[in-house]
Amino acid sequence: MCVTDIPDLTYGALDQSMTATASSGLSVDFHVISGPAVLNGSTLSITGTGTVVVEATQAGDTDFLAAVAQQSFVVSKAPLSVTADDLSITYINIYLRGVSKWRKRK
Structure with a gap:
C-alpha cells in the first residue's frame, strides 16, 4: 500500500485529500x-495545532493480506495578524499627591 x-501544515490550512x-486493488x-x-x-x-496521526487500512481477502x-505530521500555530482602524484617544496625565493617574480627556 502506498x-x-x-x-x-499551519493552522488554517486548506482541507487535505487523503489518497492511497x-x-x-x-x-x-x-x-x-x-x-x-x-x-x-x-x-x-485541521481543527487545531499539534501532531496528527492518520492511519490507512486495507482489509485483506482470500488473495491478499x-x-x-x-503517517504523522505537525500542525503549527498560524501567525497572528491584527489590523486596527486609524482612530485615536487623547489621554492627559494628572499628578495627585505624587501618584500619576491617567484619565481620558472628555
Whole structure:
C-alpha cells in the first residue's frame, strides 16, 4: 500500500485529500488515530495545532493480506495578524499627591 505523504501544515490550512493505492486493488480506508484533525471520507480537516496521526487500512481477502500504514505530521500555530482602524484617544496625565493617574480627556 502506498499512501501519499501530508507535509507539516499551519493552522488554517486548506482541507487535505487523503489518497492511497494498493497493488491488490482493494479499497483503502483512513482514520485519525490522534491529534487535531477530523476525516470526512478521504478529506482531512485541521481543527487545531499539534501532531496528527492518520492511519490507512486495507482489509485483506482470500488473495491478499490486510495492510496498515500510519503517517504523522505537525500542525503549527498560524501567525497572528491584527489590523486596527486609524482612530485615536487623547489621554492627559494628572499628578495627585505624587501618584500619576491617567484619565481620558472628555
